[in-house]
Amino acid sequence: TTLTYGPDRKAEAQTVASALELPAKHLTEGSADGLTLVIGSDWPSGATYSGGSSAAPADTHAAVSNAHAQTADESKCAKVSPYKTVQLNGVAMTPAQAYAAASGKQDSAP
Structure with missing residues (x-):
C-alpha cells in the first residue's frame, strides 16, 4: 500500500495517512499533482491500515475534500x-x- 503525493502536497498526504492509520514509510513524493492511494495486498480489509498506530483520527473531510475516486465499474x-x-x-x-x-x-x- 502506497500513498504518493505531488509537489506541495505533503501536508495533505500526512493528513490522509493519519486518517487511514497508514505509517509514514508508505508515503512517497511523486511528480504528478494530487494524491494517489494504491491499496496493496498488505491491506487485507477494513477502512484503516491494519498495521497502523492508535493515533486519534484526523479530519477526513478536509483530507479528501478534493479527492477524485474511481472504481473498476466506472x-x-x-x-x-x-x-x-x-x-x-x-x-x-x-x-x-x-x-x-x-x-x-x-x-x-x-
Whole structure:
C-alpha cells in the first residue's frame, strides 16, 4: 500500500495517512499533482491500515475534500490494451483474452 503525493502536497498526504492509520514509510513524493492511494495486498480489509498506530483520527473531510475516486465499474477507467501484450501458457494474447482464459483463477489473494 502506497500513498504518493505531488509537489506541495505533503501536508495533505500526512493528513490522509493519519486518517487511514497508514505509517509514514508508505508515503512517497511523486511528480504528478494530487494524491494517489494504491491499496496493496498488505491491506487485507477494513477502512484503516491494519498495521497502523492508535493515533486519534484526523479530519477526513478536509483530507479528501478534493479527492477524485474511481472504481473498476466506472466508464472513466483506463481501457485495456487490445494488443497481445501477455502470455498464458506460452500463447500470446490480449489481457482480456488472458483474463477470460484464466477464469478458474482468483483475481487476488485472499
